[in-house]
Amino acid sequence: MPVAERLTTWKVELARLCQPYTNSKICFDVPLSKQTYFGIGGRASAYLEVGEIDLLVAVARFKNDYRLDTFILGRGSNLLVSDKGFDGLVIRLVGQLDWLTFEGTSALAGAGVSQPKLSKASARQGLSGVEFALGIPGSVGGGLMMNAGAWGSCFSDLVTQIRVVTESGEIVEISADQAKFEYRQSCLDDYFCIIEAEMQLVESEIDTVTQQMQQLYQQKMETQPFVVGSAGCMFKNPEGHSAGRLIDLCSLKGTRIGDAEVSQIHGNFIVNHGNASAKDILDLVELIQLEVKKQRSIDLHLEVKLLGL
Ligand SMILES: Cc1cc2nc3c(=O)[nH]c(=O)nc-3n(C[C@H](O)[C@H](O)[C@H](O)COP(=O)(O)OP(=O)(O)OC[C@H]3O[C@@H](n4cnc5c(N)ncnc54)[C@H](O)[C@@H]3O)c2cc1C
Structure with missing residues (x-):
């Protein structure tokens, strides 16, 4: 044709x-x-x-x-x-594809469920492990793909089984080992779509889990820009370094191209003040990468995924 x-x-x-x-x-x-x-x-x-x-x-x-x-x-x-x-x-x-249930200490979630919902529902069950996810505004599917995490915890600590649709349209179960989780990445993009996951949580007290979840959320609110548009951390932390700290040390906080700005609150966030274009963001990304390389001899690699670019 x-x-x-x-x-x-x-x-x-x-x-x-x-x-x-x-x-x-x-x-x-x-x-x-x-x-x-x-x-x-x-x-x-x-x-x-x-x-x-x-x-x-x-x-x-x-x-x-x-x-x-x-x-x-x-x-x-x-x-x-x-x-x-x-x-x-x-x-x-x-x-x-957006559902959530619990069996004993396991959480079973459709990939469309939001991470904050998973976190809050687990706390209500008195199940610990996913408190970190209340402040991550993504879906469980996105969390698995990115091996999202915070405060030293991430999805790969919890996941036991994942169900995916393959590129040829088969539904298959894969183990956490097969997903090859690493820091903020996995090999789940070898499949067409993640559809659900089983996560092993730990029995605890409702009050303890809720308190821990809220405390982590509060800390996030105080240290990251939540009000304006962003995609979370732009860069992965290079081994042994914090990308945000490196950007800060290079005096890049507040650097602006159009409506895109290196956040004044957290150096690893680029924020959109309203009318930033993808080009503004990418130009700022390049500027940061060049400056960090020049001043600190370290390469920064994008954590954020690109579409159509
Ligand atoms: C304010 C803010 C704070 C953040 N804080 C954190 C943090 O603390 N820790 C952290 O790790 N991240 C953080 N992030 C980044 C982001 O929230 C996470 O990476 C999240 O897991 C992405 O999920 P998503 O559903 O939005 O995925 P998307 O951004 O929509 O997609 C990300 C990738 O996942 C793929 N994907 C999504 N769903 C599926 C699926 N079902 N099957 C196959 N592929 C899929 C997409 O194709 C894409 O490649 C933050 C972002 C913001 C805006």
Whole structure:
């Protein structure tokens, strides 16, 4: 099939594929700036809120047939989207993929569940381990992909099993070892989509867990910029260093390009004061990398994921 014909056909066929699934919604030409914590990004050709696992599986196969680029969006809290947007299908998990239950000391969560919800619900069960996640505004899927964490804890400390949809549309279980978790990364992007995870928590007292969770949250509020748009820490901490401290030592806090600024509160956050573009953010990223290399001879690598860039 010629490329031009394939381009128009896939939208029609995708709308047809989604039609019977009443918990899912397909839209076209959707601005991604509203879907990211940065508040930045052009339009996606198509945006699917998928509420049924069967549809997700069908979409995995569909994208292969149509050679369609796809991107799984969590809460967009670790993401910078191009000003030109994304020429493909963005998928967000809702409905059947956004659920949470407990069995003994295990938490079973759909990948669409928010991390703060997981943290609060675990505290209500008197289960300890995920207190760190109250201040992480992402989904469980995004948390697993990034091996998100704070205060010395992270998802890989807890996860025992993960269920994914493969690129060819099979549902498979993988172990934590197979996910190859490392500091703020995993090999889960080898699969099409993470759909659920089992986490092993530790029995404790409701009051103790709640207090610990709230204390960590309070500390985060006091040391990180939570009000304006950002994507959390821009850079991974280089071995033996804090990226925020290095940026601070290079006197880069407050450096601004357009509406993008190195946060005055935490050097590893870049904040959007309203109208920053993805280009402003990337220019600032480059400036920081060059200056830290020049002054401290250390390479900073991005933690934030890029889409369409
Ligand atoms: C104010 C603020 C504070 C933050 N604090 C922290 C912190 O303390 N610690 C920390 O680690 N991070 C922190 N972050 C970053 C971010 O919240 C985490 O990385 C979070 O886990 C990302 O989840 P998300 O759902 O938003 O993922 P997104 O940003 O939407 O996506 C991130 C990556 O995960 C992939 N992904 C998401 N869901 C799935 C899925 N179901 N299947 C396959 N791939 C998927 C995406 O494709 C993308 O590659 C912070 C961010 C902000 C804005």
